[in-house]
Every structure is written in structure tokens, then in C-alpha cells.
Amino acid sequence: MSYTVYDCSSVAQRAAGLKHAARAVAADACVVMPTDTVYGIAANAFSARGVATLLAAKGRSRAMPPPVLIAHAGVLDGLADEVSEDARALARAFWPGGLTLIFHSHPSLGWDLGETHGTVALRVPDDEVAQALLIETGPLAVSSANRTGHPAALTAQSAADMLGESVELYLDDG
Template identity: 35%
Template sequence: MKTIVKKTDPQNIDMDVIEEGGEILRKGGLVAFPLETVYGLGADAMRAEASLKIYAAKGRSSDNPLVVHIADIETLDDIVSEIPESAKKLMQRFWPGPLTLIFNKKENVPYETTGGLDTVAVRMPSHPVALALIKSSGLVIAATSANTSYRPSPTKAKYVIDDMYGKMDMIIDGGTVGIISLKSTIVNVTQSTPMLLRVGYITKSMLEEIVGNVSLWINEMAEDSVRNG
């Protein structure tokens, strides 16, 4: 596979580049793009075969859930069965940003995207290129870090090229990312008390300022439940 590499300035986005990426995603292809934390590898979250391409490109087990990236909160109604009050408060405070929330999914969300689970991981990124790509595509984008399994998460398009060139259709080079050096915080909001699965940029105390008590999953496997998004 030949990988197209196109550059855009996050502060002056080239919409031709974004629209090209959106068209590739609509056709079921793979696009690497900048997030505020790392470069992500994305596909149409609602197409099972597209999500499977991400696993194949990374050499990653398909039982490891992907994170669904959205550009507006209204889109949640299409993919989750319920939005608890705790989730609404957290979204209002921390979205867009590095907070991943775990919801009960609707039946239309493929198990290939959720790693076989009845829950779906969702976040709204704050990086302008990521938001523009999601909006242009008209999709919700399933993504994970754009590196082969067990390699470092990339903060530059060059690292994606060195590691994964030829395994995706397009790389959108938006410069160096990772100003937020920690991964996204992951919170399960399917229970009455939100449960912190992974501590990232947003800490437990920051969460509790918004929703009160937050339980903590003391389990080393928790970090592997959802790889960065």
C-alpha cells in the first residue's frame, strides 16, 4: 500500500488535506492524524471491517477496544444507550480534551470496534486537526495510537512514517504533538459511582471536584483495557 503524506498547520488548516482524509475514511480506509496526546490511527467506527484494519496494521489483538472519537456531544445519542448525569458533568468540564468515557453501547456499534464488549469508549479530542477531520468525514472515528504494538506512541508524523508507512492510506502531518504528555484519563460511567480505570492528564481529584466520589480500579490490567486515545 502506498501511503499519502500531507501536511497542514493546525493553526491554519488546509481543508483540502482534511477533505481528502475524510474521503478516505468514508471509503473504509485508514488515516493517521494528530491528537493532543499522540498521533492516532483512525477508521470509520461504524464499519466492522474498517476497525479490523486498525488491528491488522498495528499487529494488535482484536479484543483490545478502540476509542471512538467524536466532534460534538449530540453524536453520542447515535452510539451510546444512556448518558448518565455524571457523564454530562464531566463532558461539560473536560471535553474537548484528554478524557475517555466508557458508556454502554447501542447495538449498531460493531463489536469489532469495542473489542467484543457491550461498552464503548468515547472521547472528544481538542486538537483542531482531529476535530476538523471528524467533522469533514461525517463519521465517528475509531482510533488508537499510530504505532505497531509495543512500540512507543508517536508524537511526530515522522515517527508514524518510520514505523507504519505502507500500512495505512494517509498520514496527516500536523507537526509535533504531545504538549499534553500524559495519556487520556479513562472513566467508566456505566455505574452509579464513576470508576477511574486509568489516571492520565486529568487526575482523580479533578474528577471529584465535578462529580463527587470516584472509585478507583486497582488493577494493573486496567491500563490495557483501552489503549490511548
Template identity: 40%
Template sequence: MTVARTGGDAASIAAAARALEQGALVAFPTETVYGLGADASNPAAVAAIYAAKGRPQDHPVIVHLAPGADLADWASDIPPEAHQLAAAFWPGPLTMILKRAPGVPADVSGGQDTIGVRCPAHPLAIALLQAFRHGRGGIAAPSANKFGHVSPTTAQHVRDEFAADGSVAMVLDGGASEVGIESTIVDLSRLATHGPVLLRPGHISADAIAAVIDRLPASADAAAPRASGTLESHYAPHTPVAMQESAQLAVTVARLQAAGKKVALIHYSAMPASHAALRLPAAPAGFAHALYAALRSMDGSGAELILVEAPPRDALWTGVNDRLRRAAHGSSGIVHGLLNTDTP
């Protein structure tokens, strides 16, 4: 695994573009999280992403495009709303689901007739996309981590995931991701029957989308296309995660400490001492930026449980709450179990 230093010089970007053209995997920074990239037009290279991540074959990946790329190379039946949203938010953390163009391999779509596309805002990602196939190529890139695990927001996180198995040829180090959670995903493939549909919340809100296209996206429905990062259990560390409201959390931490349990705490207001703790900013953007690094840090603390102070439930926190809900999926009852374990 070759790691290019922060900033990315022209030689490193050219080397990464060549590696992609040769079918290798390259991890690169975006403003949301680090992506594990492959040539989206090469089914064997896309298959290598799935193998490296342990990702189910029917779970789509997102195709990243350079600024100014022709959407028609990747999508068909492109509605005016797609062009409006691209003009408003690209480069940026918005993925659009559109009908897949003829000739685009179904591998990137999990076999569906739709495709997820976005143009990332990170300067290194843009430079790579412009160098790759002269700006006309697409880079298929889910998050650069093992499937279902916490997404990486630094190059070191990527090394932690893949350095041992040799599946990744190169990592472009662009520093810490600014946004820190994955892109908003909006489905525009069924406008005539369902209107726009929000499949995954993120930094760009439903209200912001509505302000551009004059239609508020509906919530995801059972017939919606499968999309990246929308399974009930996702973004999860190895240590169980539980969320509690502020007042209850303080009581729970004290009780678990008194019971001799090792608790890792992620919080934004004053809390009792615990085995390990990180206090994140109390604003949604700052909390999102730090969240995945905090989950990874607390996962390595030797705690039996990661407790997270539940964020507010207003619209600005929707993306953060979505990621935490998925990270905590399957951990129901863990606090009760730790407090009611009989000592042999």
C-alpha cells in the same frame, strides 16, 4: 502513504474524510498522541486497524467524536455524570467508558457491551471529525503504532511505523502532540455498583474528575471493562527500559559506563555522562510532552539499556509514572544482568 503538511489545508482534510468513508486508514494528530483512524461504523475498516497494528481482537479502541456530536448515537444508558464531564473536559484528553448503543459494531469494543468515546482537542482532529460524515461519524482510533510499541507524537513517528507496509492511506501532519501521553480513561458504565472507576490515568486527574461529579474515581478492579492501553506491558521501545531513583541512577550509570555498557539515559536532573542522553523538563506537563519522542530517540541510539530517572510519585506525575511502569514491564533484573555478565 500520502502525508499532508503541517496545519492541514481544507483539501487535505476533505481527502482524509473521503478516505475514511471508503474504508481506508488515516493517521491524524490529537492533543495526546497520533491516532490510527478508521470509520467506527465499518467493521471491515476497524478490522484493518487491528491487522495493521497487530492488535489483539479483544483489546478495545476509542471512538473519537466531533464537538457537539450526539453521545446517544454511540452509547446508551448515558448517566448525567457523562454529560457533566463532557461539558467540563471536551474537547480534551478524557475518554469515557459507557454502555454501547444498539447497532454500534462490537468490533470497536473488543466484543464488550461498553464503548470508549472522546472528543479530541487538536484543531486538525476536530476539522477531520467535522468533515467526516458531516460531523455525525465516529473515528475509531488507537495510537498510530504497532501494538505495544511507543505511541507516536509526530507524523514522522507514524511514517517510521507504517511507511513500509502500505496499510495507512494518509497521514495528517499536525506537528508534535501537545500533551504527549494518552487520554485519561474513566469508566462510567457501572456507576450503580462501582461508581466511577479510573482505568487509565492521564493529563486529567482523578481529583479534576471528582471536582466535576463530586465522586472520586476508584482504582481499576478485576471486573472493569477492558480498555485501550491498560495491559501491563505497553508503550515499550525495543530496547529494555529500567527506572531508578535519582541517587541510585547516578551510581548505576557510572558503574555501567565503567563496565563498558552502552546506556541511554532519560533524566531531568544532573547525571553522569552516558552513551546517549536526553534531559527532559522537570515539570510533569513538559516531561510528558517529550517522553515518547525521547524513548524513540534513545531506542535508536544503539544502547543496550534505556535508564529513566524515576519521576516524583505525587498525583501530578501519575500518568507519566503509569506509562513508564508499563514500558519497563518485563525488564526486571536487566541492570543486574548487565553488571554481572562474565566476559568469555
């Protein structure tokens, strides 16, 4: 298996990369995407196989479940149970951005993010490519694009150096 790198500074490559990434995520594969902090390895949050692939690529156990990135706060009530007014105020003030909020997972969801003990960590990233991908795919389980114990990837190339072919494609946004 090999992987593909898309240069998201090119409008055509960005569009092709987002389409390929959406197909890959739907097929339970992992992709690397930029976020507003570091590059992240992403999988369909509702796919146990996708999340397991993400954890295996990182060399991480189920005891360290990934957070879930969402496109906007409007999906909060569908994923989290009993969202307080304080949490809503924090989301309004700091999303999109680096704030991660931890909630009890909505009981109707059948996802398997690992050993979450009924919780889910949610965040809305402040990155244009990440936002575009999340709009295409829906919620993504995302963790830093590195092997556990190594520095987080600040470039798509450093992510590829660590994760290689365990990821189907890399969205390189500089």
C-alpha cells in the same frame, strides 16, 4: 501501494488532506491524524473492515478494541445508551480534552470495534485538525499511531516509520 503526507500547517495542504482523509475513511482505509495527546491511526467506527485494518496495522487483536473519537458531545446519545447526569457533567467539564468516558453502546448500532462486551469508549479531542476531520467523517475508531509494544508516535514521521503503507495518508500537524 504508497502513502501521502499532508503538511497541515499549509492551508491548501490541510484542506486537500482533510478531503483525501474523508474519502479514505469512507473507503474503509486508515489515516493517521493528530490528536491532543499523540498521533492516532483512525478508521470509520462503523466499518468492520476499517477497524480490522486498523487493528492489523497496529498488530493488535480484537481483544483490545479502539476508543471512538467524536466531534462533540451532541452525538453522545446516538452512540451511548443510558448516559448518566454524572457522565454528562464530566463531558461538559473536560471535553474537548483527554478524558475518555466508557458507556454501554447504543443497542441499535451495528458497529464492530472488537471485543467490547457491549461498551464503547468515547472522547472528544482538543485538536483543531482532529475536530475538522471528525466533522467531515463522523465518529472514528482511533488508537495511537504505533505498532503495539512500541512508543506512541509524537510526530507524523514516527507514525509513518512504524505504520508505513498500511495507512493511506498522514495528516502532519507538527
